[in-house]
Amino acid sequence: MSVDLATVKRVARLARIAVSQEEAEKMQGELNTILGFVEQLDEVDVSGVEPMTSVVSMEMKKREDVVNDGNKAADIVANAPLTEDNFFMVPKVVE
Amino acid sequence: MTDLTKLTIAEAREKMAAKEFTSAELTDAYLTAIDGANGALNAYVTVTHDKARAMAKASDERRARGDAGALEGIPMGIKDLFGTRDVHTQACSHVLDGFKPKYESTVTQNLWNDGAVMLGKLNMDEFAMGSSNETSYYGPVVNPWRAKGSNKDLVPGGSSGGSAAAVAARLCAGATATDTGGSIRQPAALTGTVGIKPTYGRCSRWGIVAFASSLDQAGPIARDVRDAAILLQSMASVDDKDTTSVPLPEAHYEAAIGKSVKGMKIGIPAEYRMDGMPEEIEALWQQGIDWYRAAGAEIVDISLPHTKYALPAYYIVAPAEASSNLARYDGVRYGLRVDGRDIVEMYENTRAAGFGAEVKRRVMIGTYVLSAGYYDAYYLKAQKVRTLIKKDFEDAFAQGVDAILTPATPSAAFGIADQEMNADPVKMYLNDIFTVTVNMAGLPGIAVPAGTDHQGLPLGLQLIGKPFEEETLFQAAHVIEDAAGRFEPEKWW
Numbered sequence: 001m002s003v004d005l006a007t008v009k010r011v012a013r014l015a016r017i018a019v020s021q022e023e024a025e026k027m028q029g030e031l032n033t034i035l036g037f038v039e040q041l042d043e044v045d046v047s048g049v050e051p052m053t054s055v056v057s058m059e060m061k062k063r064e065d066v067v068n069d070g071n072k073a074a075d076i077v078a079n080a081p082l083t084e085d086n087f088f089m090v091p092k093v094v095e
Numbered sequence: 096m097t098d099l100t101k102l103t104i105a106e107a108r109e110k111m112a113a114k115e116f117t118s119a120e121l122t123d124a125y126l127t128a129i130d131g132a133n134g135a136l137n138a139y140v141t142v143t144h145d146k147a148r149a150m151a152k153a154s155d156e157r158r159a160r161g162d163a164g165a166l167e168g169i170p171m172g173i174k175d176l177f178g179t180r181d182v183h184t185q186a187c188s189h190v191l192d193g194f195k196p197k198y199e200s201t202v203t204q205n206l207w208n209d210g211a212v213m214l215g216k217l218n219m220d221e222f223a224m225g226s227s228n229e230t231s232y233y234g235p236v237v238n239p240w241r242a243k244g245s246n247k248d249l250v251p252g253g254s255s256g257g258s259a260a261a262v263a264a265r266l267c268a269g270a271t272a273t274d275t276g277g278s279i280r281q282p283a284a285l286t287g288t289v290g291i292k293p294t295y296g297r298c299s300r301w302g303i304v305a306f307a308s309s310l311d312q313a314g315p316i317a318r319d320v321r322d323a324a325i326l327l328q329s330m331a332s333v334d335d336k337d338t339t340s341v342p343l344p345e346a347h348y349e350a351a352i353g354k355s356v357k358g359m360k361i362g363i364p365a366e367y368r369m370d371g372m373p374e375e376i377e378a379l380w381q382q383g384i385d386w387y388r389a390a391g392a393e394i395v396d397i398s399l400p401h402t403k404y405a406l407p408a409y410y411i412v413a414p415a416e417a418s419s420n421l422a423r424y425d426g427v428r429y430g431l432r433v434d435g436r437d438i439v440e441m442y443e444n445t446r447a448a449g450f451g452a453e454v455k456r457r458v459m460i461g462t463y464v465l466s467a468g469y470y471d472a473y474y475l476k477a478q479k480v481r482t483l484i485k486k487d488f489e490d491a492f493a494q495g496v497d498a499i500l501t502p503a504t505p506s507a508a509f510g511i512a513d514q515e516m517n518a519d520p521v522k523m524y525l526n527d528i529f530t531v532t533v534n535m536a537g538l539p540g541i542a543v544p545a546g547t548d549h550q551g552l553p554l555g556l557q558l559i560g561k562p563f564e565e566e567t568l569f570q571a572a573h574v575i576e577d578a579a580g581r582f583e584p585e586k587w588w
Contacts, residue, residue: 003463015418015462016425017455018443027459030520034460037521038407038473044480051478052485054339055295055537056562061338075197081432088427091438 002032099124100265104169104322107268111158111168118158118168121268122151122212125170129214129266135588138261140175140233141183142215150212157210164210166329172267174258175216176223177203177313178302182213186304187231188221190449191430200302201337202271202313202330209329214267218257221451222421223278223306226526228256229511230453238286238508239264239584242550246587249508249552252282252526258316259286263584269317269326273303275310276409277530280542283316284503284555287544287582289323289572290316292530294563295537296341297327299334307416308339310409310534320543320576324348324569343563351566352573357391359571362496366402367529369505376502376554379546383500383556386578387571395496399487404480405532406524411464411477412535417454418461424449456520485536492561498571501529503542503555533559541568543575544582553582 003011008028012019019027073086082089099121102110107121126144133139147170154168173179175187178196185191199207207213220230227250228236238251239260251260255272259282262270272279274292283290291314298313305311315326328348334340363384368377384394426432426445433444450458464473491499505528509516516523533540538559545556556575560568 007463008459011459011463011466013443014466015458016422016439016442016446017450017458018440018447027456030456031459031463033519033521034410034456035463037524038410038477040407041404041411041476041480044401044404044476044483046476046479046483049479049482051475052481053478055485056341058341061335061340061342063335072197077428078197079194079429081426081430090427091434091441093438 002035003028100128103318104166104268104325107169108167112163118151118154118212119148121168122147122170122214125214125267132264132266132588136237136239136260136264136266137234138218138236138257138264138266139172139215140187140218140257143182143213146182147212147214154210154212164208165325166206167210168212169210169268170212170214171206172214172217172258172261172270173203174255174271174273175219176273176304177271178304179203179213179216183216184304185232186222187219187233188449188451188454189232189431190424190446192449194429198302201299201332201334202303205329205332206271211329217261217270220254220256221454222304222417223254223273223275224417224453224457225253226277226281226523227516228253228282230451232451235511236260237511239588240286240508240552241587242552245550248511250285250511252285252508254278255282255290255316259283259288259290262286262288262316262318264588269315269322271313271330272316273311273313274534275306275413276534277527279314279316280530280540280555280557281504281526283542284544285508285553287553287584288316288318289320289541289543290314291323291327291541291565291568292533292539293327293331293565294539296339297331297539297563297565299332299337299340301334301336305420307413308420309416310413319581320569320572321349321352323541324352327565341563346566348566348569351570354570355391356387356571356574359392359497360395360495361387361392361571362395362397362491362499364397364399364402364491364499364501366399367501369528373506375548376505379554379556380500380502383545383575386574387500390574395494397491397494397496397499399491399532401480401483401487402532405484405535406528408477408480408484409531409535410460410524411473412481414457414461415465415474416461418458418465421454421458481535484532488536488538488559498567499559501557501559503529503557505529507548507550507552507554529557538562539565539568541572543572545575545579547582
């Protein structure tokens with residue numbers, strides 16, 4: 001399976017990465033090289049094989065449903081580029 | 096005083112206990128070495144001089160009180176992927192510009208609880224994506240090793256290139272590292288150091304910047320097998336903050352070193368004998384086999400039929416998980432923000448400016464293979480292939496094999512800005528051909544220096560073990576170390 005330029009641009013849009021025409025063209029070649037490489041997997045018969053979900057079978061750990069952390073709003077926003085009163089600030093999204 | 100940076104962790108531990116010198120003196124010796132070398136090697140992206148001295152002083156006070164921990168006063172380098180409170184933590188990416196977390200990763204906290212001292216943060220491939228440490232926003236790390244008679248700069252491998260170079264050049268006593276497809280073992284092999292990727296679930300992933308969550312594991316890079324065992328002992332723990340941390344009783348890694356391997360079964364997988372494998376890699380492998388035979392181990396030919404599919408499956412699973420993990424870098428909560436006309440353009444501009452070429456490539460591949468209609472054909476299929484790869488290993492272990500011996504890398508260190516590797520991303524990916532199967536199956540693997548190539552550059556062998564049997568790996572790796580000796584670069588920097 002190989003990807004065309006329109007697909008590269010659509011995927012870049014999905015990935016939220018701005019790409020120029022030139023970058024998209026370069027990426028198209030690289031992505032097709034990688035997709036060509038992974039195509040080898042078509043040779044493998046996986047009928048009846050379960051996907052791997054864990055290294056050792058263990059029941060997923062569950063913690064007690066209690067509040068054990070929190071009250072650190074200032075810490076949470078400490079690294080944000082723009083904040084106000086412990087809120088993250090973003091460009092206007094609702095008109 | 097002799098050069099304190101020459102001592103292994105085990106030696107420094109003993110001499111500090113005997114009051115021959117203090118952690119403050121040892122730490123100063125390392126800081127001086129770093130200040131003299133980092134301009135040439137670029138192993139550290141930040142050196143925490145003041146914090147290191149304060150931690151060393153506190154360590155000496157604890158020791159004076161008779162309160163010394165297992166790593167008391169030992170100066171460590173920390174890969175930039177580990178969250179360290181109020182200290183530079185950027186996974187060597189521009190997108191995390193200025194990020195200083197308000198928390199400490201479980202693994203580093205374990206080290207500090209045992210008395211270790213932090214020297215600074217180590218260079219790495221951006222978000223641990225790379226095999227040469229050239230994708231770092233902070234520029235490539237230079238391998239302290241050079242080919243005989245050459246002054247050409249070589250890569251230290253990656254992604255833990257800063258960790259491996261710093262250990263080899265004696266810019267820290269030991270280093271933390273992480274391994275998603277070979278990022279501990281490949282750089283260890285290329286720098287003549289020892290690196291172990293423990294079983295998935297042995298070290299907590301909490302507080303480590305995520306790349307591919309089902310593959311990522313932390314582990315140490317060290318000067319020798321004993322130091323690697325000492326460090327893993329401290330780094331590993333059972334952690335409620337990581338749901339994949341496996342609750343097993345504590346192992347005793349150092350105690351395994353020096354135990355005889357007589358009667359141990361060492362598996363030799365036919366599928367690792369790749370077409371076009373350099374003769375010296377083949378010879379090194381044979382040398383390893385001979386050492387085990389001489390030590391009384393039994394050599395068993397085994398087959399791991401799905402080996403060749405591990406790397407292609409990895410290049411679906413790892414990018415898919417990365418594209419999901421890296422979605423959080425949106426210019427809102429941390430790091431870089433590049434404004435746009437609206438919020439979507441702000442996201443797109445931030446990520447375009449913040450991610451380097453290799454990270455973009457992988458996020459794009461991951462987004463594509465997870466996009467509508469492709470999930471079954473790519474990700475689900477790759478996870479099924481993973482089951483087959485794991486089963487290959489289980490079958491070998493069921494035959495009574497205790498550990499599997501393979502080469503660690505297909506070649507010695509190569510040049511910085513290698514033209515062939517830069518032209519074709521898959522060529523670079525092939526560096527991990529011997530290591531990536533281990534991540535796919537979640538098994539433990541250790542790389543040990545075993546010899547040099549025709550240019551005098553170090554080469555490593557890899558041992559692969561059963562889940563949670565790292566002790567067997569330390570026991571067996573010591574045989575190679577004993578026979579091959581230590582490998583130290585000549586100082587030119």
